[in-house]
Amino acid sequence: MSSSTKRKPISVTTDIVIFSIIADALNVLLIERGGEPFKGKWALPGGFVDGDESVADGAARELEEETGVRNVYLEQLYTFGAVDRDPRGRVITVAYYALVPSGGLNVRAASDARDASWYRIDGLPELAFDHGEIVATAHARLIAKLGYSTIAFQMMPQEFTLSQLQRVYEVIGGEALDKRNFRKSILALEMIEETGNLRSEGAHRPAKLFRLREPGQVRIVR
Amino acid sequence: MSSSTKRKPISVTTDIVIFSIIADALNVLLIERGGEPFKGKWALPGGFVDGDESVADGAARELEEETGVRNVYLEQLYTFGAVDRDPRGRVITVAYYALVPSGGLNVRAASDARDASWYRIDGLPELAFDHGEIVATAHARLIAKLGYSTIAFQMMPQEFTLSQLQRVYEVIGGEALDKRNFRKSILALEMIEETGNLRSEGAHRPAKLFRLREPGQVRIVR
DNA sequence: ACAAAAGTGTTACGAGTACACCCATGG
DNA sequence: CCATGGGTGTACTCGTAACACTTTTGT
Numbered sequence: 001m002s003s004s005t006k007r008k009p010i011s012v013t014t015d016i017v018i019f020s021i022i023a024d025a026l027n028v029l030l031i032e033r034g035g036e037p038f039k040g041k042w043a044l045p046g047g048f049v050d051g052d053e054s055v056a057d058g059a060a061r062e063l064e065e066e067t068g069v070r071n072v073y074l075e076q077l078y079t080f081g082a083v084d085r086d087p088r089g090r091v092i093t094v095a096y097y098a099l100v101p102s103g104g105l106n107v108r109a110a111s112d113a114r115d116a117s118w119y120r121i122d123g124l125p126e127l128a129f130d131h132g133e134i135v136a137t138a139h140a141r142l143i144a145k146l147g148y149s150t151i152a153f154q155m156m157p158q159e160f161t162l163s164q165l166q167r168v169y170e171v172i173g174g175e176a177l178d179k180r181n182f183r184k185s186i187l188a189l190e191m192i193e194e195t196g197n198l199r200s201e202g203a204h205r206p207a208k209l210f211r212l213r214e215p216g217q218v219r220i221v222r
Numbered sequence: 223m224s225s226s227t228k229r230k231p232i233s234v235t236t237d238i239v240i241f242s243i244i245a246d247a248l249n250v251l252l253i254e255r256g257g258e259p260f261k262g263k264w265a266l267p268g269g270f271v272d273g274d275e276s277v278a279d280g281a282a283r284e285l286e287e288e289t290g291v292r293n294v295y296l297e298q299l300y301t302f303g304a305v306d307r308d309p310r311g312r313v314i315t316v317a318y319y320a321l322v323p324s325g326g327l328n329v330r331a332a333s334d335a336r337d338a339s340w341y342r343i344d345g346l347p348e349l350a351f352d353h354g355e356i357v358a359t360a361h362a363r364l365i366a367k368l369g370y371s372t373i374a375f376q377m378m379p380q381e382f383t384l385s386q387l388q389r390v391y392e393v394i395g396g397e398a399l400d401k402r403n404f405r406k407s408i409l410a411l412e413m414i415e416e417t418g419n420l421r422s423e424g425a426h427r428p429a430k431l432f433r434l435r436e437p438g439q440v441r442i443v444r
Numbered sequence: 445a446c447a448a449a450a451g452t453g454t455t456a457c458g459a460g461t462a463c464a465c466c467c468a469t470g471g
Numbered sequence: 472c473c474a475t476g477g478g479t480g481t482a483c484t485c486g487t488a489a490c491a492c493t494t495t496t497g498t
Contacts, residue, residue, distance in 0.1 A: 008273025012232045012303075012314060051230025051312050055303025079301045079316050081234075081277025090273050092234060094301050094314075163450075180452070181488065204449035205495035385477075402479070403461065426476040427468035451494070458487085467478070 010090045014059035015046035015131065017077065017097040017138035018069065019121075021155055021168050026121045028135060031066060031113035037087045038128035044135070045113070046093065059096045066111055072098045073154050073218060077138050085130045097138040099154040102164075146172050150191055150219045153212055159195055161207035162186065189221065232312045236281035237268035237353065239299065239319040239360035240291060241343075243377055243390050248343045250357060253288055253335035259309045260350035266357070267335070268315065281318045289338050290330045294320040295376060295438060299360050307352045315351075319360040321376040324386075368394050372413055372441045375434055381417055383429035384408065411443065 018029040030042040045066040049058035056074065064070045077095040085091065109116040119125065121139060124132070145151045152168050166182050186192070193213055198206040240251040252264040267288040271280035278296065286292045299317040307313065331338040341347065343361060346354070367373045374390050388404050408414070415435055420428040 009231050010234045010271060010273060012234065049232060049303070051232060052305060054305050055301065055314055058303075076300065078298060079277065081271070081280075081316065083274060083276050092277055092316075094303065161450085178489075179450090180490085183451085184453095185487090200496070202449070203447065203497035205451075207450060383477085400462070401477090402463085405478085406480095407460090422469070424476070425470035425474065427478075429477060445498105447498085448496090449494100450496095452492090454490090456487105456489075459485095461484075462482085463480105465479090467476105469475085469477100471472105471474090 008090055010092060011088075012049045012055065013046055013091055013093045014049060014055060014062055015044040015093050015095045015134055016059055016063050016074070017044060017095065017135055018063070018067065018072075018100055019097065019138075019142060019155070020100045020118065021102045021171055022118055024167060024171055026139075026171055027118040028121055028124065029067060029107065030117060030119050030125075030127070031109070032115035032117070033128060034112045034114035040114070041128040042119070042125045043128035044095075044131045045116075047111075049094075055094050056096075059094070063098065066109075066113055067116060068108055068110075069098070069100055071216075072100055073151075073216060074098050077134070077141060080130060080134060082130070093134075095134045095138065097141065099142075099151060101155055101157040102168075103157070143172060143174075148220060148222050150189065150217075150221060153191065154216075154218065156212070159197065159199075159209040159211055161199060161209060163207060165210075189219075191217075191219065230312055232314060233310075234271045234277065235268055235308075235313055235315040236271060236277060236284055237266040237315050237317045237356055238281055238285045238296065239266060239317065239357055240285070240289070240294070240322055241319065241360070241364060241377070242322045242340065243324045243393055244340055244342075246389060246393055248361075248393055249340040250343055250346065251289060251291070251329065252339060252341050252347075252349070253331065254337040254339075255350060256334045256336040262336075263350040264341070264347045265350035266317075266353045267338075269333075271316075277316050278318075281316070285320075287333045288331070288335045290328055290332065291322065294322055295440065296320045299356070299363060302352060302356060304352070315356075317356050317360070319363065321364075321373060323377055323379045324390075325379070365394060365396075370442060370444050372411065372439075372443060375413065376438075376440065378434070381419065381421075381431040381433055383421060383431060385429060387432075411441075413439075413441065 020027050031045050033039055033041050033043050045062060047062045049055055059074055074096045077097045079092060079094045081092040107116045155168050156165060162183055166177055170177055191213055192210040195209045195211050197209045199209055200206040242249050253267050255261055255263050255265050267285055269284040271277055281296055296318040299319045301314060301316045303314040329338050368391065377390050378387060384405055388399060392399055413435055414432040417431045417433050419431040421431055422428040
């Protein structure tokens with residue numbers, strides 16, 4: 001009986017949780033919905049998967065269409081498949097998440113989004129659909145993954161200082177880290193190298209700038 | 223442009239990877255397909271999700287229908303969404319996996335499964351669809367999860383000896399473990415307790431039997 | 445000269461690993 | 472009495488955590 005008589009069509013969407021560090025806080029990119037349902041409510045970028053594209057391609061396409069962001073490390077998060085999660089009918093969603101460099105992208109509202117904006121994770125508005133649950137799941141995964149992978153490097157711009165990198169770890173992890181231990185363990189990964197340049201950013205000693213050896217690569221450590 | 227003009231219907235299936243330890247080897251439960259496509263080939267249990275059930279419910283239902291297995295803790299593995307993964311058309315699948323006690327269940331073929339049988343993970347037949355990839359993904363996840371969760375307890379019968387439990391870890395992990403260190407670390411979790419019973423199983427000292435304190439609970443450790 | 449962040453090593457502790465012998469039973 | 476797996480404690484090692492002062496710059 002696995003092929004039930006009533007096989008109502010099930011639509012498939014993707015939703016993407018885009019994280020970035022802005023002003024020393026973890027932020028999520030949201031879209032203000034321009035159409036029903038949940039018109040005027042904030043929601044995650046995403047949309048329906050086309051019949052001629054893979055689910056992952058659909059997520060990448062939606063991400064670029066609605067936010068202009070491309071070439072980011074998109075990782076599948078979870079598939080949300082409750083019966084009543086979408087008032088339009090039977091819609092399941094494959095959620096992805098992505099980390100983008102601090103300040104390194106132009107956000108623009110497009111498509112059926114009335115507006116697009118960053119929100120601090122600790123100050124989110126009420127979200128459409130089950131997107132609050134999706135963000136919470138992504139946040140938990142991000143925190144966990146920080147501990148055993150090099151995912152945080154995805155948030156760095158091309159050149160960055162070790163202090164900047166440390167701030168990313170501290171903001172996501174929610175606790176202060178020892179500067180010397182942090183530098184020791186990061187450099188031991190051999191994933192970054194000095195560019196030879198310095199950055200002077202105030203009334204103090206300039207900081208050495210680093211770059212990723214192999215951009216886009218995420219390694220499991222430990 | 224997120225709502226494309228051509229939104230071909232996408233069907234949604236589930237596939238379930240059931241692991242168990244049998245004769246000191248890791249095994250996967252497969253069914254022999256009774257219908258096209260891939261008729262006569264071995265495949266994972268699973269099938270189409272109905273419109274009035276959640277994806278997780280669909281997985282549990284298909285599993286019971288095709289193999290008789292019920293009441294297992296199913297964990298979502300990954301969603302496979304390539305365009306051409308199913309010759310019948312556009313079908314994506316949400317894969318789940320579960321661990322069941324050694325020998326503690328009656329497997330029976332049913333529904334459109336011609337046969338159901340255990341296969342050693344290192345001796346799998348050629349599988350239908352992309353099920354080989356799904357099994358490989360589940361296997362990798364199982365090995366990883368063994369290291370930082372108490373998932374292995376799911377494979378134990380109601381009463382078990384510490385040596386049995388150690389064999390589970392050794393078979394999945396693929397390496398021998400030190401007996402004293404193993405017992406020390408397992409008991410430190412405080413997840414199992416002595417039943418007070420002994421099991422005599424050969425020409426040697428009888429082993430103490432243990433049980434889970436809270437069956438079904440999986441904890442993250444470390 | 446002072447404020448502010450960058451940069452740099454050593455010690456201490458604890459978790460994890462290595463390791464060997466006696467115990468209880470069946471045949 | 473011998474073969475077989477069950478059961479037990481300690482010492483060492485290595486990775487992680489704690490910790491303070493000097494350097495370079497702008498004002």
